[in-house]
Amino acid sequence: xxxxxxxxxxxxxxxxxxxxxxxxxxxxxxxxxxxxxxxxxxxxxxxxxxxxxxxxxxxxxxxxxxxxxxxxxxxxxxxxxxxxxxxxxxxxxxxxxxxxxxxxxxxxxxxxxxxxxxxxxxxxxxxxxxxxxxxxxxxxxxxxxxxxxxxxxxxxxxxxxxxxxxxxxxxxxxxxxxxxxxxxxxxxxxxxxxxxxxxxxxxxxxxxxxxxxxxxxxxxxxxxxxxxxxxxxxxxxxxxxxxxxxxxxxxxxxxxxxxxxxxxxxxxxxxxxxxxxxxxxxxxxxxxxxxxxxxxxxxxxxxxxxxxxxxxxxxxxxxxxxxxxxxxxxxxxxxxxxxxxxxxxxxxxxxxxxxxxxxxxxxxxxxxxxxxxxxxxxxxxxxxxxxxxxxxxxxxxxxxxxxxxxxxxxxxxxxxxxxxxxxxxxxxxxxxxxxxxxxxxxxxxxxxxxxxxxxxxxxxxxxxxxxxxxxxxxxxxxxxxxxxxxxxxxxxxxxxxxxxxxxxxxxxxxxxxxxxxxxxxxxxxxxxxxxxxxxxxxxxxxxxxxxxxxxxxxxxxxxxxxxxxxxxxxxxxxxxxxxxxxxxxxxxxxxxxxxxxxxxxxxxxxxxxxxxxxxxxxxxxxxxxxxxxxxxxxxxxxxxxxxxxxxxxxxxxxxxxxxxxxxxxxxxxxxxxxxxxxxxxxxxxxxxxxxxxxxxxxxxxxxxxxxxxxxxxxxxxxxxxxxxxxxxxxxxxxxxxxxxxxxxxxxxxxxxxxxxxxxxxxxxxxxxxxxxxxxxxxxxxxxxxxxxxxxxxxxxxxxxxxxxxxxxxxxxxxxxxxxxxxxxxxxxxxxxxxxxxxxxxxxxxxxxxxxxxxxxxxxxxxxxxxxxxxxxxxxxxxxxxxxx
Numbered sequence: 001x002x003x004x005x006x007x008x009x010x011x012x013x014x015x016x017x018x019x020x021x022x023x024x025x026x027x028x029x030x031x032x033x034x035x036x037x038x039x040x041x042x043x044x045x046x047x048x049x050x051x052x053x054x055x056x057x058x059x060x061x062x063x064x065x066x067x068x069x070x071x072x073x074x075x076x077x078x079x080x081x082x083x084x085x086x087x088x089x090x091x092x093x094x095x096x097x098x099x100x101x102x103x104x105x106x107x108x109x110x111x112x113x114x115x116x117x118x119x120x121x122x123x124x125x126x127x128x129x130x131x132x133x134x135x136x137x138x139x140x141x142x143x144x145x146x147x148x149x150x151x152x153x154x155x156x157x158x159x160x161x162x163x164x165x166x167x168x169x170x171x172x173x174x175x176x177x178x179x180x181x182x183x184x185x186x187x188x189x190x191x192x193x194x195x196x197x198x199x200x201x202x203x204x205x206x207x208x209x210x211x212x213x214x215x216x217x218x219x220x221x222x223x224x225x226x227x228x229x230x231x232x233x234x235x236x237x238x239x240x241x242x243x244x245x246x247x248x249x250x251x252x253x254x255x256x257x258x259x260x261x262x263x264x265x266x267x268x269x270x271x272x273x274x275x276x277x278x279x280x281x282x283x284x285x286x287x288x289x290x291x292x293x294x295x296x297x298x299x300x301x302x303x304x305x306x307x308x309x310x311x312x313x314x315x316x317x318x319x320x321x322x323x324x325x326x327x328x329x330x331x332x333x334x335x336x337x338x339x340x341x342x343x344x345x346x347x348x349x350x351x352x353x354x355x356x357x358x359x360x361x362x363x364x365x366x367x368x369x370x371x372x373x374x375x376x377x378x379x380x381x382x383x384x385x386x387x388x389x390x391x392x393x394x395x396x397x398x399x400x401x402x403x404x405x406x407x408x409x410x411x412x413x414x415x416x417x418x419x420x421x422x423x424x425x426x427x428x429x430x431x432x433x434x435x436x437x438x439x440x441x442x443x444x445x446x447x448x449x450x451x452x453x454x455x456x457x458x459x460x461x462x463x464x465x466x467x468x469x470x471x472x473x474x475x476x477x478x479x480x481x482x483x484x485x486x487x488x489x490x491x492x493x494x495x496x497x498x499x500x501x502x503x504x505x506x507x508x509x510x511x512x513x514x515x516x517x518x519x520x521x522x523x524x525x526x527x528x529x530x531x532x533x534x535x536x537x538x539x540x541x542x543x544x545x546x547x548x549x550x551x552x553x554x555x556x557x558x559x560x561x562x563x564x565x566x567x568x569x570x571x572x573x574x575x576x577x578x579x580x581x582x583x584x585x586x587x588x589x590x591x592x593x594x595x596x597x598x599x600x601x602x603x604x605x606x607x608x609x610x611x612x613x614x615x616x617x618x619x620x621x622x623x624x625x626x627x628x629x630x631x632x633x634x635x636x637x638x639x640x641x642x643x644x645x646x647x648x649x650x651x652x653x654x655x656x657x658x659x660x661x662x663x664x665x666x667x668x669x670x671x672x673x674x675x676x677x678x679x680x681x682x683x684x685x686x687x688x689x690x691x692x693x694x695x696x697x698x699x700x701x702x703x704x705x706x707x708x709x710x711x712x713x714x715x716x717x718x719x720x721x722x723x724x725x726x727x728x729x730x731x732x733x734x735x736x737x738x739x740x741x742x743x744x745x746x747x748x749x750x751x752x753x754x755x756x757x758x759x760x761x762x763x764x765x766x767x768x769x770x771x772x773x774x775x776x777x778x779x780x781x782x783x784x785x786x787x788x789x790x791x792x793x794x795x796x797x798x799x800x801x802x803x804x805x806x807x808x809x810x811x812x813x814x815x816x817x818x819x820x821x822x823x824x825x826x827x828x829x830x831x832x833x834x835x836x837x838x839x840x841x842x843x844x845x846x847x848x849x850x851x852x853x854x855x856x857x858x859x860x861x862x863x864x865x866x867x868x869x870x871x872x873x874x875x876x877x878x879x880x881x882x883x884x
Contacts, residue, residue: 014041014467019187024200027237027370028210032449035189035196038460038471040878042117044160044183044197048100049884056840060707067640070608074639082288083387084129086628086637094258095122095134099884101478102188103195107216108480109487110228110394111381115213117188119159119197124257126293127286128384128486129628132257138174138315138323138356141211141232141375142249144334145204147242155331156180156203158211173315176324178331192475193217193452206240207365217481218448219455226487229378236373238365247334247362250375251326252297253315254282254355263287264351270311272341276301280311280357283345291383291391299361300374308336310358312346319353326358335362384486388630392488466867468874475878588669590657594676596623596635597653607642609700618644620683622653641706647687647695647717648703648784650680651724655788658727662792670735678740681728684721693750694758695721697768705827707839711770713758719765719785722751722797730794752797760802764809767828767836774838780814780825780853782806787852790859800860807857811865814853815872824850824872847873 016025016034019041028034035041056064075085100116104123114123120135145154161179180203189196193216199209211234216227238244254268255261265285272278279298286292301307310329313321329336336358349355361373385391460470601617617623617635621644628637636643643649654677661670687695695717697703697710703717710717725748732741759765767777783806786797796803814825817833824845828836836842850873857866876882 014039016041016189019043019189020198021200024198024208027208027239028198028235032194032212032453033210033235035187035198036191036460038467039189039191039196040471040475041190042188042880044118044181044186044188046117046183046880048098048116048118051097051099051884054840054844057837060840066611067609070606070611071640074606074608083629087640093133097133103190103192103213103215103475104478104482105213105215105230105377106379106481107225107227107229108222109226109485111379111486112482112484113377113379114482115195117190118183122257123482124255125482125484126256126379126381127290128386128484130257131484132260134258136253136255136257136261138251138253138255138354140174140177140249140251142177142251142330143203143209144247144249144330145207146245146334147204147206147240153331154180154203155327158197158199158209159183172317172319172322172324174323177327190475191456191471192478193481194449204244206238207244207246208237208239210235210237214449215481216448217477218451221448221451224448227378228380229376231374231376234373234375236363236365236371238367238369241367243367244365245334245362246365246371247330247360248299248373248375249330250297250299250359250361250377252280252282252295252357252377254284254295254349254357256284256286256293260284260287261354262352264349264353266349266355267345267347268312268355268357269345270309270341270343271296271298276307278307278309278341279359280309282355282357288387290385291381293379293381296376296378296380297357297359298376299359301361304371305361305363305373306335308338308360308362309340310336310360311340311343313356313358315354315356316352323356330360335360384488386628386630388634390630390633394486394488466871468871468878469867472874472878588660588664590653590660590673591669592626592632593622593653594657594673596626597621597676597679599635601635605636605639607639609640609706612642614642614644620679622649622680624649641701645698646702646704647684647697647710647714648720650684651717651720651785653677653680654724655720655727655785655792658731658794659788659792661731667735670731674731674735674737677728677731678737681724681744684724688751692754693747693752694718694754699770705841708828708841709772709839710768711772711775713755713769715759715765715767715779715782716784718751718755718759719783719797720788721785722748722755723785723789723794725751726789726794726797727792756798756802764806765802772838774828774830774836774842776831777836777838777842778809778813778829778831780810780827780829781849782810783856784852787856787859790856803856803860804862807853807860807862807865810853811857811862811869815865815869818845818872821868821872823876825853825869845873845876847877 015037016039020035025034071085071087072090075088075090078085100118100120101123102115102117104112104114105121106112111126112123113121113125115121116135119141120137121139122133122135124130124132124136141158143154143156143158146152155178157177157179158181159179160181160183181199182202185200185202187198187200189198193214195213197211197213199207199211201208211232213230213232215230216224218224232250234248236246253261254266263285267283269281269283270279271281277298277300279296282295282297284293284295299305299307310321310326313319313323313326315323346355359375361375363371363373365371382394383391384394456474459465459473462470596617598619599617600615600619602615604613605616606613623635624638624643624646625636626632627634657673657677660666684695687698689696694713696712697714697717699709699711701707701709703710703714705716725744729741729744729748732738732744755765758769761776764778765782766775767779767782768775783803786803789795789797810825813829813831813833814827815821817829818824818826818835824847826835826843826845827849828838828842830836851870854866854870857863857869874882877884
């Protein structure tokens, strides 16, 4: 644990009092209405910087001409089949990326929608592999206030009006709405998974408003953390002397982002619940045979709050009810007609026509009184379809909602959170399946925010930690929701239009089946089975059927020399115990990659960097990724280089497996993946060409730094290899494979001696052992293996003097010689203090590499340097003075 105060930061804190009037803060004194002491904050009128894209020098451009031509042809080929290439530097996004993001909506694996700090809903990732970045400007919260018998009125969208895409106010669309908020007195506060927006007298100087956004991201609770919903709780405080009639409006377009609202055949319909939760369903028919999506937007009616809806309005002049008509109705009456609830489904939209829906919640706020209004949005897309034909059902085992409409799911979620004591007696909720789920869900949902606070408070209240670090630690977790994850239930067979047999199979050893979360570029996995089989998959090169064959778990052990019990290979100090989490439904990403190690796909692939051909997946090599267009069946979507020749992926896999094995104490997991760990180590032996135990690089960018050439022994890849040997040996001892432990021990002793002899220069490890002009560069990632070794509880790879000297060199040069340490650690730095300009990656600063270097410093007892290093990333990426 960190000791002492580590306030390297130029600012020690960002107290809410600097953004919100203290008197206003005191008004929000109950039930998390006020933002927390530690949060990422912005005023709503803050400038959102347009993010800079990477650039290449003229020399680099010349070198990459052939790669660029091949990549351009590949992108066009993919586009001709209706697919998007994983790497496409030629196509510009319709919406330029800007530093406007806020806390995303939704849980893990059910799709996500991001929300900007100014209130716009954007980055729709409802369909896998698709991210629509542009904001859907019809999706808004608005407010209507009437005082003094209607003589004083305020009407405004609760977002600043300086947005692209807004036309003239005379239009019939959303430009006719009241975009009157300046944002000067309104602030946004983010502490994932919650966010607060405080309107301090905007638009009504005598009405203070707090909006709290909550997404279901609850520690150790996979059930609720997978729900596709977010709740918005508005707290209204009237500081005036008159009663105020306040109506809040929630509008939503029938869209999954981009121009999908124009595709036609979309239907809206109202719903009303017996326990007061009412709203509108928006049924969206997707293009390209993708499964349909249904949204629900709703509000909770209470004794003091009445809810009304407008099921359908349009953005075009020819619409039956236009956006301008809808706004006028709210300005005049503050609510919609009650009979709107009796309307059935709307007519399906025509191509080019947009259907939107509106939900209004109205209340009276007495002088110096307070009122709470709750809204929520939920979505349902029960099937996931990848662009090469396969479809899966989303994971529903936890929630048990596969046969229920979105309205019922939404009704349960919002009523359980914001109507304590309310009845659950609607017809839909009488279904036994839902009742069973409801009994499990309700106690957890009601204390969800308490669980979030219990999880966060030990960090937030630790005075020894820098303020910026506290909230950034949690806000960096946004990616678990917004990273494009898909959680599928593979008990339901894949629908396969290509005739290839699915390799997602039931485990014969148990009754459980596998379910997985897939990421756009990697994979996050929920797996309910254990599978220790060696699975080899052969794929016909011509694209024929895929057959899976299984062989015995038992493999003949290789033996190595006896090194006499080197202490590096003793079991780690933290004794492994029984699994910390006995929930069999929760697995790890490593099982998926472990299965992939032992598979082979012999279909031919052209690698774009050199133009050579190879096979898609080599047995024994970790795949770069589990696939994009056809996950699990077509791995390695990345095709710039042949990653079966990369030197860092296999060691990383071994280290991640050992980390999970050590952290969970799950011996069944260890036994299941052990054949893959052995295979991953043995595969790498081919790259030790001089029999010194150490792998060598091959004179091309054969690593994750895929533009940075390496010659001979590499500090980055070599340290990972040393760490992998140590981890494999420690794991082998605990699993009873003494022969393999001895083999790894012998290799480690030889490899470590060679590594230090070839790379150590007295103060740090050289970039590589070659003779190029950057071979002596100071690489920020030179101790990547030591980082994972220390994090996994294994003995250090090198003596303290070498570790601390290398880290100090990284700090003095890679960190402090770049803008005074205000950007993080540059990847490469020459020993003369100039940035390594060998390639674009050597001169870049990578967030993850900087965090890893800082973590290694903490393990080495260099806490001041660690937090100063990491703070550079905060300054560059999160602060207002940075890049966004």
